[in-house]
Amino acid sequence: MLSSIGFHTLSLYKKLTNKEAGLLYMAFKDHNDAYIIPDKNNKSVPKNNNDPFFFSFSNYYYVIYNDKNKGLSWKLRTSVSSPYFRSKSENEHKPCSIQVKINPKIFTGITDYTATSAWECLKDVETRFNLEANKISPVLGDFGSYLLNRIDYCVNFHLKELCRSCTPEQVITLFKRGNIPERYEERKEYDYHTSHRNKTDKNTFYLQSKSVTVNCYWKYYQLQKEFLDCPDIDNSLDVIRFEIQCKYLKVYSMSKNLKESMDCDNPELISSMLSDDVSNSIVTKYYNKIIRKGDYYPLETAKRIVRDNRFQSQKEERLINALNLINRCRGISKAKAELRGEEFEDFKRSMRELEALGINPVTIPREWGIRHIPNLLDTYNTMFLYEKLSEIKERWGL
Numbered sequence: 001m002l003s004s005i006g007f008h009t010l011s012l013y014k015k016l017t018n019k020e021a022g023l024l025y026m027a028f029k030d031h032n033d034a035y036i037i038p039d040k041n042n043k044s045v046p047k048n049n050n051d052p053f054f055f056s057f058s059n060y061y062y063v064i065y066n067d068k069n070k071g072l073s074w075k076l077r078t079s080v081s082s083p084y085f086r087s088k089s090e091n092e093h094k095p096c097s098i099q100v101k102i103n104p105k106i107f108t109g110i111t112d113y114t115a116t117s118a119w120e121c122l123k124d125v126e127t128r129f130n131l132e133a134n135k136i137s138p139v140l141g142d143f144g145s146y147l148l149n150r151i152d153y154c155v156n157f158h159l160k161e162l163c164r165s166c167t168p169e170q171v172i173t174l175f176k177r178g179n180i181p182e183r184y185e186e187r188k189e190y191d192y193h194t195s196h197r198n199k200t201d202k203n204t205f206y207l208q209s210k211s212v213t214v215n216c217y218w219k220y221y222q223l224q225k226e227f228l229d230c231p232d233i234d235n236s237l238d239v240i241r242f243e244i245q246c247k248y249l250k251v252y253s254m255s256k257n258l259k260e261s262m263d264c265d266n267p268e269l270i271s272s273m274l275s276d277d278v279s280n281s282i283v284t285k286y287y288n289k290i291i292r293k294g295d296y297y298p299l300e301t302a303k304r305i306v307r308d309n310r311f312q313s314q315k316e317e318r319l320i321n322a323l324n325l326i327n328r329c330r331g332i333s334k335a336k337a338e339l340r341g342e343e344f345e346d347f348k349r350s351m352r353e354l355e356a357l358g359i360n361p362v363t364i365p366r367e368w369g370i371r372h373i374p375n376l377l378d379t380y381n382t383m384f385l386y387e388k389l390s391e392i393k394e395r396w397g398l
Helices: 018-029 088-092 119-136 168-176 219-226 248-262 266-273 276-290 299-308 313-329 332-336 341-356 376-396
Strands: 004-016 034-038 059-065 072-078 096-102 147-158 204-208 212-218 239-246
Touching: 004 018, 004 276, 018 034, 018 059, 018 072, 018 096, 096 119, 119 266, 147 248, 147 266, 147 276, 147 376, 168 204, 168 212, 168 239, 212 219, 212 276, 219 239, 239 248, 239 276, 248 266, 276 376, 299 313, 313 332, 313 341, 332 341
Parallel strands: none
Antiparallel strands: 004 096, 004 147, 034 059, 059 072, 072 096, 147 239, 204 212, 212 239
16 A cells, blocks of 8 residues: 555654763764754854863754765754863763654665655664664664654555545645644744735644644645655655654653553563554544544535434534534634634534534535545555455465
8 A cells, every 4th residue: 555654753862971972972073974063052062172071051963964865863962061070970960862863764775755664664773773873982872772752653645545536735625624622723934925924834734732743734745845856756746644743742641651551661662652553543543633533525415414314403403503614614623713612512512423424524615526535544444454354365365
């Protein structure tokens, strides 16, 4: 299948002493295949090259490889230290850190900026990481000594495979009319050229909270904008990516719960959090919360399905009113903003009941002339199940 669920980027970190940070700074500076640059917001740089252990305040340094297709980058955090205070206790205190960002596909030699990564690639990532770290400095240690800092789970929906009746732009339009949960805000940027006001990107549905960022976008548009010379850009023409970026707070909460239930060491914990089951559950949870369950229908078709179920008149009217409101407001979140108190609770109940009927509360604009768009996640799961069953039958000669 061209569609897939997994993860595409992970970040890990490790705490360091001031002395370790200084040694690592010098090791990166001497590295032949990469260069180290300070963050533009740094308050200072090392006092001089002869004293790499002296740093003022907290500074950040980025290590960029000459090879753009490395799939690996580092971020070094230094902290306050004094050249005159190097006691034993300093080696026990770890105010500094090293963070590594890995794109597993690229890092393991698969130059594919569209496909997701699966749990099965993790062993290869670990082996290659240890080899790379060993080339730079023993301070970096091995893969198992790091903690997870961020995981980007995602699903790729390949429309030619899942739904031929609509375009990527139309899918993004429907997704943007979905639900924005509490404590999330949609990102907007100021348009200096035409409207001179804050606007959302028409090809992206980008929601932010303190612990999770949800980013849904047309992959081809994103690569054109950020990586035009991508070697496999044409593979992304029909791909919609739904991405859940779990930041430190979310990753910490997830790892804490897993650790308590599994009583495992760090390498096992990383493996569990990147497993196919966890990837699937995270993607499903946020897809159902934001994009919502059910298939897309034109408004009149959705109302006919409701009437065909012959509910009591009060319930039928409530469900149809919810569909009309979402259609008029062009989105679930905008519809919610018009309701208060008991009306709001009735609306939420109607949403659940519509989804139970297989109807996504967002309806297809009439001018598109499209009769039906299936739920992309459900379609993916069904196709994936059939593929696995076919593999089993072939293996057993059935």
